[in-house]
Amino acid sequence: MTFSNRRVLTGAAVLASSCVIALHSQQADSRSRAQAALEQTYAAYKALNAFHAKIKWTAKYSGGMTADDFPVPGPDTIELRMQRPNKFFMATSSKRLGKPSSYLIVSDGTSLWCWRSWTNTYVETKAPAALSEMAKLLPDDAIGTSDGSAWEADSIIEWDLLATNQDPLQGAADAGVVFTLTGPEKLGDAQVNVLRLSAPAGLPFSLETRLYLGVTNHLVRAHGLSARGKHPETGKDFTVEMQAVYEIHNTQPKFTDADFRFVPPPGAKRAVGK
Secondary structure: OOOOOOOHHHOOOOOOOOOOHHHHHHHHHHHHHHHHHHHHHHHHHHHOOEEEEEEEEEEEEEOOOOOOOOOOOOOOEEEEEEEOOOEEEEEEEEEEOOEEEEEEEEEEOOEEEEEEOOOOEEEEEEOOOOHHHOHHHOOOOOOEEEOOOOEEEOOOHHHHHHHOOOOOOOOOOOOOOEEEEEEEEEEOOEEEEEEEEEEOOOOOEEEEEEEEEEOOOOOEEEEEEEEEEEOOOOOOEEEEEEEEEEEEEEOOOOOOHHHHOOOOOOOOEEOOOO
8 A cells, every 4th residue: 555645745635624714814824924934945045055965864653554655755865965056966865665766966067967776877968057957957757766666756845946946835725735834943953943734634644744944044954744544454543753854954065076976886877868
């Protein structure tokens, strides 16, 4: 059993709501504050000159739910380096159905490469003049995880905000996802506001995604995801708790050319076409 619409950040949930007028007013105000926070976050990523992040997802399951049933929204681990105008490095790794999977995207400012482990092939093309043009030059399935037979798109908010002109939460509000903003609160040594995206009705389980946004720089400092409901096969109550921790979060990294060098993995072959 696998959930088919589990990418929370896409907002793909159809929700029903019947609220009193006062609650509607409160929700509108909360949504307005949340939207303002999102716009600050989008602008902050566009303004970054350089960035280095290393992200690791962990998950806990109960009630018979497993990682194969309900995987994390993106790769298990991500390392990302960026330097404008057009240097980029992103390495990911995941495990799906017991099989390891990884992909690598590198731009040294002159050439752009994309390698996938399940084919052990890479494509190479001319690097774009700007990072926001990068996604259009890559294969349509570049940002996704495969076990060798099935492929599923990954949610990586930094990729969306740095390498595309895409709003990663576009359509979420229209689908009925409820936005709320709370904080500030302490997260490690950082002060953060918490953006919550909730789908409390209309699904066979409740679901909430949390983005922890820096109060000062408005960048994402952590992710969280909670789900609970009845297991569709056993009828048992299940819970899922996921967290993405930033082991590295550096907005003033000192890179060298070696940080954006593509080295084909052993046995990798260049593929023809995009």
